[in-house]
Amino acid sequence: MFTTNPFDDDKLHEECGIFGVSGGEGAAALTALGLHALQHRGQEAAGITSYDDRAFHTHRAMGHVAGNFDRKEIMDPLAGDSAIGHVRYATTGDSAMRNVQPLYAELAAGGFAIAHNGNISNASRLRRDLISTGSIFQSTSDTEVIIHLVATSRQPTLIDRFIDALKQIEGAYSLVCLTGDGLIACRDPLGIRPLVMGEREGAVIFASETVALDVVGAEFVRSVEPGELVIVKDGNVTSHRPFGGDAAARPCIFEWVYFSRPDSIAGNRSVYSVRKAIGAQLAIEAPVEADLVVPVPDSGVPAAIGFAQESGIPFELGIIRSHYVGRTFIQPGAEVRRLGVKLKHNANRDLIAGKRIVLIDDSIVRGTTSLKIVEMMREAGAKEVHFRIASPPTKHSCFYGVDTPRREKLLAANLDLGAMTRFIKADSLAFVSIDGLYKALGEPRRADNRPGYCDACFTGDYPTSLTDHEEQAAAAQLALLEERVG
C-alpha cells in the first residue's frame, strides 16, 4: 500500500531504476532484492549483470523482477561478488529485448556492462557520428551511445575512456557500470536523476532510492553527488570529479511529488513528510469547507493526510483501489470496457453519499482519470467535489528520462484553471503553488535565478542544452524504422 502508483496510464512515468553492489556475497541476489524495491520505477523489463573476477554473467527478461529473478536456474549462473541491475520503463514503443539493460560489450580493455537512469539529450547526434565511422548499434537505446564512445576512445585505460565518453554526452544520467577494473557509479553534473550509496557488511551499494538499501539491510551512507564519479575496487572507494567546476545541483523535483516511494529518503528529506507538507500547504493556500478529505489512492494518500491534519477535516477512504489492476484487463466490447473503469477505483458509497468531499491527488497529466473519479464521486452521491492537487500544473515535456505526453495532451498546457475545473467537472480545483512546493521542501520560495531543483515540467526552465531537441522529429522516424527492422 501507499507506494507510488505504477499502473496508472494518466501519470508521468519514471524511466528506470538502477542498483549496483561491489564486494558482497550473493551480489546478484542482493541486486534482485534491490530491483524489486525499485520496481515502481519501471515494470517493463529487468536485468542483472554480475562479475566473478573471471567472467561477466547477464540475464535480462521482459516483465517484473519477481517471477524472473527469483528462480534458481536464473540466479545460480549470476555468480560473483559484484553486480549491477536495472528496471526499465519503455519511453519509446521499442520494447524489444535488445533494449533491456544492463547493456554489455566486450571491449579491447575488457568486459563493460552499464545500467542507466535518465536520458542523453544529444544521443541522436552522437549515434550518427559513431555509425559514420563504423560503429554498429544493436539497440535503439541512448545508453548504447556511451558504450561505443568508450569502445572508440583513444584514452589509455578503461576508466579514462569512460570519462572521455561522459564528457561528450549531455542530459540526465545516473549510471552504474561493471568492469574488470571495478564498479563505477556516476551522476550527471546537475544530479538530475537520483543515486544513493549505502554499505552492508563491507559491500558498497548504489541505488536509485534508499528503499532499496532498506530492503537489502544496508545502511545509507550518502548520496552520490552531482558530477561525481565513484569507483569501487577491492573494497576501496575513490571519488572523482571529471567535470571539474561546480554547477549547482538541480535534482528532479518530481521525485518528491510522485516518483520515489514514500518510505525513501531523498536529498535528506523523507518523501512521505514532504508529501504531507505539500498537502498541508495546499490546505493553507486553497482551503475549502468540506466533510471529508479523500485521497485518490495510492499516490494521493500522504498529501491527503497532511491536508486533513492541517484543515481538521476527517481523512477517510472514500475511494477503494483494487489490488489486481496491475495486470492488464481489457475486455472486448466497448460497452463492457466502459464498465471496466471501476475495476481499479470504486467509490465507498456509504461514506460518500450526501457529503462534501475534498479529493487529493499528486498531479494532473491528461486529466482523464481525474474526470472519471469526479464522476464516480457524483454517482455515489457526493454533494460537492473539490479537487486539490499536490503539485503545480504540469505544462512542459521532460527531456531527462521521464515519459511525458506530448504537450497537446497535457491538460495544464492547454487549459486555464477555470477550463480545467470544468473539464474534470469539479466544484473547485486548486494546485499547490510553485513557491508552496519549494516551501514543503524546506526553502522559503523558488529562487528563480538559481532554483534548487529541476522543475522544468512546471516552469519550462530546462537546466541543460537540448541538442537533439530540434532533431527529434527525424529521430522519431529513425526509431520507427529501426523498430520495423526488428
Added chain:
Amino acid sequence: MFTTNPFDDDKLHEECGIFGVSGGEGAAALTALGLHALQHRGQEAAGITSYDDRAFHTHRAMGHVAGNFDRKEIMDPLAGDSAIGHVRYATTGDSAMRNVQPLYAELAAGGFAIAHNGNISNASRLRRDLISTGSIFQSTSDTEVIIHLVATSRQPTLIDRFIDALKQIEGAYSLVCLTGDGLIACRDPLGIRPLVMGEREGAVIFASETVALDVVGAEFVRSVEPGELVIVKDGNVTSHRPFGGDAAARPCIFEWVYFSRPDSIAGNRSVYSVRKAIGAQLAIEAPVEADLVVPVPDSGVPAAIGFAQESGIPFELGIIRSHYVGRTFIQPGAEVRRLGVKLKHNANRDLIAGKRIVLIDDSIVRGTTSLKIVEMMREAGAKEVHFRIASPPTKHSCFYGVDTPRREKLLAANLDLGAMTRFIKADSLAFVSIDGLYKALGEPRRADNRPGYCDACFTGDYPTSLTDHEEQAAAAQLALLEERVG
C-alpha cells in the same frame, strides 16, 4: 489500496467468490468483470460457463481473471445471455484443473453447471455412498457431490432433482447453477456464506459481494435470504423455500472483519464503517498513550482510522506496503531470503523513529507476521509498540469454507494474552471483545443463546452438525491418494 489483503500467508483465506447473470447481453464479459471485483476471494483459479440457449460453453484457467478472461479468443466462444463464474482459493493441496469451477455435467435432464462458495460438511460420506452405486468422480471437490446427487435423483424435473440433492447436504453453501431451465441461485439455511442479488438493464445478477454489482453497473436489489432458492428463467424471478421452517440466519462474521472488500455492503452494513467502528471500540476498550496510530496495511487501515478518530492520536502511514508482492518472490539462499521480509512491508523510518506507536491489524492467525512487524518497528527506532487487533482471538477451526490453520498453529488457541504479547514482542496487546465486535455491528452485545452471526472461529459455537468432522482424518488421506493418482 485498501481492499482486503489477499497475499498474506498469515491471514485466513476465503475459499471462493461466485457470480451469475441471467438475461444480459455479453453475460460472460459481465461475469469476468464481476469475478475480477471478487478476485480477493480466490486467486488460484477462475472459470466461467455460459449458455446460449443451445449449448454450454466453459473456460477455466489457473491464475487470475485478468490475463485469462480478457482475451478475445477466450471470451468470444463464451456466447450467450446467461453465465456463471467462480474464483477459487484452494483449501487442499489439490489445485488440479479438474477442481476448478464451474463444474459441468451433461445429465439426462440436460446440461448442468455449478459454482459453489462454502463447504459441504458431509461431503465425504455422500461421496462414498455415490461411488458404491456406480458414480464416477472426476474431482476431489465437495461440489461434485451435488452434481452426482442431481444426476442420480429419481425426481421428475431438473429443479426437483436439484432440491432433492440440496436436502441431502449439510454445511455452508452459496450456489449459482446454470441449466437449460434457468439460472438458479441459492444459499444454505443459515446463510453462512454471502450472496446478493442485483439488476442491470433487465438482467438479474447474483454475486458474493456488492462490489461486483458496482463494477458491472448493477443496482443492488437485496440479499438472497438464508434457505432461499431463486430461479431466473426468461426474465421471471421466482423464489423458493425448499427447506421450509425458519432457522435464524448465522452469516459468517469474518466477512466484516476481513474477507469482504471495504467498499462492499454486507447485511445492509458498510464493511468499511463496521471496521472503523471496531477500531473506535478498540480505542474505548483498550486505550493507550501514544504518538501515532499506524495500520498494518492494507487490511488494518479502516480500523486504524476509527481508532485514530476515537482516540485523537494522529493516523500515519508508518508501514509502506509494496504493490508488487502479489507475485511470489522467493530468493534462493537463506541469508537473502531473510532480507526479503522487507519486500512486502517497509518501515517509514523517518516517521517511526523515537515515537510511541499503536499498530492496528484486523486479526492474528499464526502471529508470525505480527512478530516481524513489531521487530521492524523496533529496528526503525520506535520507542514503544502497542498492538491492537480488530477482532477477538481466533481460536477455532472453520468447517464452512475458510482455510484455517490447524488449531496447533493458531496462536490464540495455544497462548494466553500475556504469552501472546511476549511472542510478538509488543509492549502491549489487546483484542476487541466479542461483545465489542457485535456492538460495531449494531447489536448491544452477543446474544449467546441466539447469536446473529456464525462466530465459531472465535467462540467454537458451530451452528450446524459436522458429519464429516470425525471422518476427516480418513478423508484427508483419501484426498492425498486421489491427488497422487492425478
Added chain:
Amino acid sequence: MFTTNPFDDDKLHEECGIFGVSGGEGAAALTALGLHALQHRGQEAAGITSYDDRAFHTHRAMGHVAGNFDRKEIMDPLAGDSAIGHVRYATTGDSAMRNVQPLYAELAAGGFAIAHNGNISNASRLRRDLISTGSIFQSTSDTEVIIHLVATSRQPTLIDRFIDALKQIEGAYSLVCLTGDGLIACRDPLGIRPLVMGEREGAVIFASETVALDVVGAEFVRSVEPGELVIVKDGNVTSHRPFGGDAAARPCIFEWVYFSRPDSIAGNRSVYSVRKAIGAQLAIEAPVEADLVVPVPDSGVPAAIGFAQESGIPFELGIIRSHYVGRTFIQPGAEVRRLGVKLKHNANRDLIAGKRIVLIDDSIVRGTTSLKIVEMMREAGAKEVHFRIASPPTKHSCFYGVDTPRREKLLAANLDLGAMTRFIKADSLAFVSIDGLYKALGEPRRADNRPGYCDACFTGDYPTSLTDHEEQAAAAQLALLEERVG
C-alpha cells in the same frame, strides 16, 4: 525410414496403439519406450498410468511420446512395477485432453485404468442408457462407456464387473487395464485389433505390435487370442474365455497392408515379407514393361522391392521424401502453398527423365496424393507412368477403429478402374486382387464363406453387427454439441 507413413493425409489412419507391463522395474519407462515404437499408430496424444501397489499415477499429454515421456519430472512420479500406456489418433474432431487415454476412475472396487485400441459399435446406445440412470460422462470417448459399465455392474468382484461390461459391448477392441487386482489384457471375440504378449526378465508385457517388444528387449511369447482375457497378478498369468464359443478369428487385414511397422511380426508372419509378397503378386497379376520400379516412399518400399525382384526391373529411389514434413508447414498464400507439395516428395529428376516407370504404393484412399505424384513424375520427364497398388480398391468405411473418409471421398467407391486411371493421370493402374492379397498371406485364396481376415474396407463384408450405425448421424451431432460445450 521405411516405417509406415504416419504423416500422410491421404492414408487410412489407425486409431491407437496400446502397451502394458506387469511386474517390471521401471514399468512406466518401459511403457514409454514401447509407446515410442508404436508412435506410428497415433501421434496426437499419449498417456501412461502406473500402479505402485498403493496408488495409481497418470500422465497424459498432447503430442508425441518423445518430448513428453522422457522428462525426469514426468517419469519419476510414474512409480511402480505395473503400467499401461496409449498413443492416440483422433478420429473425431474432439481432441481435448479429456479424451486422451488411459482413462482412469476410482470405483467402489478400487482404481481402474484402461487403454483401448478399436471402436465399440454400440457405444452411443450404451452411453444414453447410462446417462439416463445417473452416470456422468467426462469425455466423448467410446472407451468411457466401458468404465461406467464396470462402475454400475452389480457383480461381486472387479474382474466379474469387467467381464459383465465386456459382454454388453460390440465391435473391435484390444484392451489393457490396470487395477489393484492385476493387469488385464483382452481382445474382442474376432480379434479384429492386434495384441501380442511378451516376456522380459519375469515381467509380462502386452503390446499392439511386436516392434514394441523388440524395443524393450522382450521376447515374443504369443498373440493374445481372439476372445481371450489374460490377467497378470503377482507374476501369475491366467487366461479366461468370457465369451465362450469360438467364432473364427477375423484380424484386420490392413495391418499387413499398411498399419503395422514392416519389422513387426503379425499373426506369425513378417509384415515386411507379406508386403514384398504382395508386390511380387502384383508383378504377376499386372506386369508392365518399364525401366524402373519406384516406390512411393515410405510405405510403398517393401512392395516395390518385391515387384522389382519378381519382374527383374531395377528398383530405384525415384522419389525422395523429406524427413521434416511430420511437422505441419502451411504457408500463408495460395500460390506459395501450391509449391509446398514438393516439400514432402521431390522427384529424383536425373533418374526419372526419359524413363518408363512403375510406381508402387500401398493403397489409394482419396487419390489426391497419387495424382500429385504422377504429375511430379511427368514434370520430371518420365516417358510413361504406371501405377501399381499393393492392396485391392478401398471401397467401404471401417467401423472398427480406423479413420476412413466418408464413402463419397473414397476414390474406388465412386470410380471404376478406367476412371480412376484417368483421375490420377497414369498410363496404367492396377490393384492387387483380393485373392492375390490372401495369397501373399499364405492362403490359396479368400474363403468367401469363412474369410480369415476382416477385409470389410475392400469387400463390405462386416463381421459384427453395427448397432450404432444407423444412429450415427445423431451421434455425430451429439459429439458436436458436446465438443462445443467444452
Added chain:
Amino acid sequence: MFTTNPFDDDKLHEECGIFGVSGGEGAAALTALGLHALQHRGQEAAGITSYDDRAFHTHRAMGHVAGNFDRKEIMDPLAGDSAIGHVRYATTGDSAMRNVQPLYAELAAGGFAIAHNGNISNASRLRRDLISTGSIFQSTSDTEVIIHLVATSRQPTLIDRFIDALKQIEGAYSLVCLTGDGLIACRDPLGIRPLVMGEREGAVIFASETVALDVVGAEFVRSVEPGELVIVKDGNVTSHRPFGGDAAARPCIFEWVYFSRPDSIAGNRSVYSVRKAIGAQLAIEAPVEADLVVPVPDSGVPAAIGFAQESGIPFELGIIRSHYVGRTFIQPGAEVRRLGVKLKHNANRDLIAGKRIVLIDDSIVRGTTSLKIVEMMREAGAKEVHFRIASPPTKHSCFYGVDTPRREKLLAANLDLGAMTRFIKADSLAFVSIDGLYKALGEPRRADNRPGYCDACFTGDYPTSLTDHEEQAAAAQLALLEERVG
C-alpha cells in the same frame, strides 16, 4: 525417406544452408520453402530477412523452419520482394539467439543483412584487430567479422566495402547479402561450399542446393562460380571477379558422400547417381559372398542399391528406421536408456536370421553407431556381417564449416583397418578407395598435384592457409568465456 540423415550424432554435420531471392513476390515465403528443403543442412535455428525497398524485416528462431516460418503473424511482417534466409547447425556450444543468422546491421551506407555457409579461417585474428579499434561484437559468430569489416572500410560504396572485406578473409564461404543496393551472392575463391543460381518468373534465386530450387518451382540456371560475386538489382544480374586470378575449384567432396540431398544436382552430377556409383565401385573393390545387401538407413541406401546392382546380391531392408527419432528421447535410468538404442534402428529379424549380410553406410566417424548396428544384426541372427563404407576413412578435421569431432575421436585417425574391424565387431570391413571415390565422380583417379575437390578430411590436404589454426586453442577459450557472459 532417403534424404540425408540429420539426426545422427555419429555423422559429420554441415553447418548451414542459405537461400536468397531477388524480385519475387512473397520473397520471404519462397525463402521459407527453400530453407525447409535445406533443413537437413541445419536444424538448430533458422532466420529470414526481407527488404521492401523501405525497411528490412527480420525474424529468427531456434528450431525448425516448420513451426516457425509458417505462421501468419511471423510471415506477414516479412514484407518485400527480396529476402535471404539461413538454417544453422551450431558447431560450438554457443547456440544463443544472437548467433542465429541472417545477421543484420545498420551501417552508414544503409542496412546490411548477411547469411553465411562455411567457416572463416582467420576470423579470430580479424576479430581481435577490430575490437582493438572500437568495434563491438554482439555474437560469437565468425560471420559478424564480415559485417564489421564492411562497417569500418574506407571504400566509397557499400559494394566496394563488401569486396574490401572479402579480400581480408580466408577460408570457405558461400554468402548471400541483402542491401539497399541489391542482393549479393558470392562464393569463396575455391568454391568450397556450394551455391547455385536459379530463376522463377523473373525472380533470381540462390540456394545451397538445387532441391531448394525444385521446391519453389525455380529452374536451375548455373552454379555460382568459385570466386564469383553476383549482384542482382532491379532484375539486372551482374557478375564480378573481385579476387581476379583463377585458382582451380576445390568443392567439398563430402557434399556428394553425405551432406547434399540425394535429389540434388551438385557440380552437374546427380548426388544419387554418384552415391550409387560409389556403391558399385565398392562392390568391385571389396566384393564379398553374401545373401543380402542391407543399407544403414537412410544415408546408406543409394550406395546399397549400387552395390546390390553391381554384385547381384539382393537389396533388402534389413534395418528399419523410425520416423520419430528426430525428437530427442532420453529416458532417465541407464538400464532403460540402453534399450533405447533400438528406438532409432530396429532389425528386420525375420529377414536377417541365418543370413550373410553386407551392411552399407556412407561413412564412419566415431564408429559407435556402426558397432551398435553390427551387434543388432548378430542379435537378430545374422550368420556373417560385412561392413562396406561408401567413403574413404575419415582421418582429419575440417576447418571449412563442417563439425568434425576432434581427431582423437575419429576412429580412422586412431586405428588401422584390422583394429577398426575388431572395434565394430564385423566379419570384414572395407572403405572405398580415394581413387574409387574420384572415379564415381567421373574422374580417372585423384590428381594428387591438382585434385578437383577438397578432400582434406580423407587426405589432410588443406587447400587454404589456416591462420587461426594455431590460435584455435586460445580461440576456444575465448568462445567459452563469451558464452559464459551470455
